[in-house]
Amino acid sequence: MPGKRRPWRKELKKQQRKRKRRSAAIARDQLLEEEEAKKLQDPAYQQYLQQQSLLEEHKQREIERIHDAEEEAWLRHDLLAHRQFRLQQQQRAAAEAAANAIRAQQEKELLAKLAEEQRRRDEREKCEAAAAAEFEKMLQCMETFLNSEGEPPPALRRVVETRPGQSLCALYERTNCCRFGPTCIKNHRRPLLANIIVVRNFFMHPLLEDENEHEEYAHADGNLELSEQDLCEAYNEFFEDVLPEFEAFGYIQNFRTLRNTLRYLRGHVFVEYVEERSALKAFIKLQGRYYAGKQLNVEFANIPTWRNAICGT
Template sequence: MPGKSKRPWRKELKKQRRRRRRRKAAVARDLRVEEDEASKLKDPAYQLWLQQQSQLEEEQLRAAEKRHAEEEETWLRRDLLAQREFRLKQQQREAAEAAERAKRKQQAEELAAKEAEQRRRREERERSEAAAAAEFEQMLQCTERFLNTDGPAPAELRRVVESRPGQNLCILYDRTNCCRFGPSCANNHRRPLLSNIIVVRHFFMHPLLEQEEHKEYANADGGLELSEQDLREAYVEFFDDVIPELQGFGYLRNFRTVRNVLRHLRGHVFVEYLEERSALKAFIKLQGRFYAGRQLNVEFSSIENWRGAICGT
């Protein structure tokens, strides 16, 4: 077995020899490279090539540095632009939020002012309604005392109501107690709270008085045409029907009816009583009643001259 004990040693020896040969070959190769490099360095063409390579590397390095600087400058500019846009958007957002807050504040103030105004108007209306109710109650009490006593009318019932105080008087209303514009008239309408004359508006109506609005009456056939005799007969029937009712409130001094065809004049009936107390009774009893399918509208009148007041009696 002595041969087997020598084999590991021989393998290790061969391995070391191979290592030494490789190291020696590497040294020789490096030496040859150095010699070749030294010989190349002596060659002017190679030196020129090295210089060119060195210059090329320097140019590449400068180009890379320049490109890096440009990229960095571009990045900085982009960053500055992004920051500027961010600040601008932030300012716009803050301005929009401030505008929205101001708008909400203004809306809240307007709403509060509107509610305050509505509350003020409601309170004013309630005060006005309360005052009107109190005045109406006082008027009712005055009316009751006046109707149940024999004395003169109290001062509260002697007042004159004006539609537009301070404005010019409506001449037509002052003369006839009628106006084509009614409550919308720009002038002042004055009427008494108590008088011995009442006016029942559109009390007497007849087709002949409405022919200006209903042309079929004027264009009717001869056998159907209305005449003055028809109007007179209708008025006599109307007179005989209402006079007993009106006389039940007191002694009548005058009973006059307007036959004018204008809308704001036709059919008005003026009833003049001898006493104001009788006129007040008629006013209370007739107001709101129905006659011939129409609800009666009664007012006190201040007619002084019948000739100038009644147009077309």
């Protein structure tokens, strides 16, 4: 039909264009190869290529150097991090071990303290039980002695010592009194039975309490209101009041009240009976009783001589 192209003609045109393009590419490649061959024959171009090659090699070496430096830095940082981690682990382990050691030591000390307290408690209970048994035994001996005739049993003839083996307290030996009491570092000997009893701080008076040891303080204002006559009258009333109570237990040979120079000796009352049985009765009956609002503290005493024991009555 007129106006329409045939298919083979269209394909032929396409193949012709393709061959032209291939021929142009081959020619172009040949031209480039020839130009490249000419360039390669040019000494300046060869020198340029060598410089480019050297620059490329230098660039590659710099890249490798930077990479190696970065890798080395990373390895060093990783090694430092591992070392720091191990150090922290060691420190934590050391701190934990120290804390465990402290806790173990504290537990050991606590157990030792509890054991020591238990031992002391047991020892104290044992001593208290022994003392109670001894006291009961002594009471039985006293009751037996009071309810029978004859001499007291040997158990009541013993002498109690506060510090056996130590030197004797000279003042206590003379007066049966000591300013330090049971805490004295010297030995105090006290009989379990005697014909003399002492009631400590039995007679008290302001002149005895406020009387000063130094002469320069003897005329203080506190002593101006009271006189020696007041003291004598107070003592006579005290003597007449308590003497019948003591005479109810037996015949009294001496009744003496201390007014010694040393303040801690003043007010002690010593009662000497003819018989030990009478002193024992007074000891049992008066122990723990109250007089003038104060509880009585009665003990047996062994006074060698009254002259050395008492400065005034």
